Amino acid sequence: MSASTQTPKRSPGSVTWARRRNAVAQFWREFVQHRAGLTGLIFLIAIGLIAALAPIIAPSHLLDVTQLLDQPKFAPPSLEHPLGTDHQGRQLWVRMVWGAQVSLMVGVAATLMSMLIGTLVGIAAGHFTGWVGGLLMRIIDFFLVLPSLILAIVLSAVLSRGVLTIIIAIGVTSWAGTARVVRSQTLTVESRDYIARARALGAGHWHIIIKHLLPGVMPLVLANTTLTVGAAIIAESTLSFLGLGDATQQSWGTILKNAMDISAATSGYWWYVVIPGLAIVLVVLAFTLMGRAVESILNPTLRSR
């Protein structure tokens, strides 16, 4: 290789990595262009920080009812009680800060679980033709037609109560849609000639799935992830609201449940209902905005629409 004396020799690996770094930088540059997506991201980082720093911002003794006997109950928002207090005299903002922890954790963890199952099953259903694929499709269909809320309720009722149960309940019931989308994308990629080429080169299933199919469906999965987080947070609130969460843990859904138990809405304690409700809407909105931005960058056909 005499030519290599003139051209600076770079190892192929470093070329590949430089290209990937470039792609990420390019992605970031385009993401910054999306105002709404960026706003969503900044908002989420802020909420994430607040949730992580909850023990410092709002020490846990502020939630201890036995130490709050002298506090007024149902105090409306004021300088002294920024977001008002609840039926036990606890400051609502303290509960909201602690609740953010559970809501975000459940949202993200349940989504990861759902994406993992959905991607694996979807790729397998698309790649393996014949009875394996057929069987997987029937399983997907089964989970698709199952009323997911009822399944989640049954699951959380059967398993012990707690955050983990809620994560499993949401994760197990929400992957079917993702699997369908991933399967259809897998079928598209599968029909490309480069899969046939890999096969002619002697590649096995594992190689084709890891090297070609997974990178091919990844953009879709990523875009789907951010959109599913929102749904998972709502599902968590719903389950907590229905009293299936851990009663000793703060979560936005639990706050809403407490509010309903003492009929806050009809008694004029509007802050008790509006604040957790608004928080859920804003976080879900932020995730959705971010998801749309990611989707429009990764899927060029959506551009300029």
Place this chain on the structure above:
Amino acid sequence: MPGLTFEDVSITYSTSGRNDRGEVHAVKNVSLTLPEGGTLGIAGESGSGKSTLAMSVLRLLPKNAKITGRVAVGDTDISDLSFGQMRALRWAEASIIFQGAMHSLNPVQTVGAQITEALALHVTDKWKTAQLRQDRVKELLTLVDMPADKTASYPHELSGGQKQRVMIAMALACEPDIIIADEPTTALDVIVQKQILDMIAKLVSERGISMLMISHDLSVLATACDQIAIMRYGEVIEVGDAREVCLNPKEEYSQKLAAAFPVIGDTESRMRPVTRHGDQPEDAEAKIDFADDGPKREVLLEADKLNVTYTSSGFKVRAVKDVDLTLHRGEIIALVGQSGSGKSTLARALLALQDTDGGEVRFAGEKLPAGGRELKAFRKKAQLVFQDPSAALNPKLSVYESIAEGLRIHRYQGDEAEAVAQALTDAELTPPERYFGAIPQELSGGQRQRVVIAGALALGPELLIADEPVASLDASVRGEILGLLLKLRKKLGLGALVITHDLGLAWNIADSVAVMFRGEIVEQGPTEEVLMNPQHEYTQQLLDSAPSIRAGAA
């Protein structure tokens, strides 16, 4: 009947977004005249701006296109027309036969309804009522040699050739004065292509319609047009009488385009595809060397009474019937046939990518393994090259990764980077380091096909099966890829089976030709014998249908 005039036309696309290329000058200062009742062909490679120019006539360009200069239908400058006037002109005065009939027809409407649409939009005295329009549709279908009862058919029920006929009937519907045919026969096989071209030529001359035809294939234009213009990078570089342009081209580029499609029987082009580098003597040498060690050749691949049957919705379709084929080491066989003749299925069966029923394939004397380690070892020795290199490369992987893929699958023990560099050098992509990091999108079509070939070469194969390796490439690249195949045969002793519908290609590079018709090999033998003295009726038909520059211009 008005003609068509382009006066100093320039068309610029302004681009934006991720691949911002700024202003793209698709067409530069083009002046052309299509006289009344005349036929003008525009030849050029992809990206030469020929389609852009044609679409400008009916103002069908996207919004980001800017036209300067004058495009006139008869005496009317089309930029002076209001939207309504433009609509009246579209189809009634000038109509288009679109490229790719498969995609230009609406799949959920019957073809009758689609032809009626044009009639209903441009009602004249001749087809005032729905009944008259029905009659007109039937009349049009008869005109393009289709049974009138096909009006009730949906596009998917028709063959490629029939769909193209429907497109032509549609273009003729409102009795236009000008027809623009944008690659009307691309993607059709030779026999259908000839039928369509003959029909267009007949209709145009009978009705005195002026026609502007666009094609990348000079020989197609030579058959159908009086005048030919050659475009390159948006500019017209040569224009003149069809015979003159084809047989005595003045510009070097036109000469190359004209020479790219060989004349069968012309000894000069035998084993000498036209390449850009002009190093044909080496290939001629290859031929001589090869002839010398002819007798010692050992059999590399052998098919014995091979059968492939598909089952589609209960029906059994025999795609390959009792095929016998023998390929020697270092031999190039061209497998020729129409689309649907089972060529590609046979190729896949030979590579054990397709289940067979009955018969067997032997590689170097051994029966093809059914699976496991032996099959993997076979995959290393036999490689496939695809028709469309852009689809055969994963767009997300760099050239290096694509080529190393095979090496990694087979756990190559040596220096991977060196093997990849060697494969790239063999495929004439030098210096190889320059291509390591490139992704397919950054390469030209010819370079992509070289990458696919390099990926096959990296494993040191003994057999190469190429499925229409140049069908999706431009004329000037075609010769280079064919030359590369010849050189590889000489250098590495590769045996190759080249599948094609193009007899010129067989004449260019193949030692022997096998003609396939409805799943059977009907004629097989040395290239000169088969092409110069065809025995089977079907081979003769194929040969007659191949468009030729000389035949057309004569």
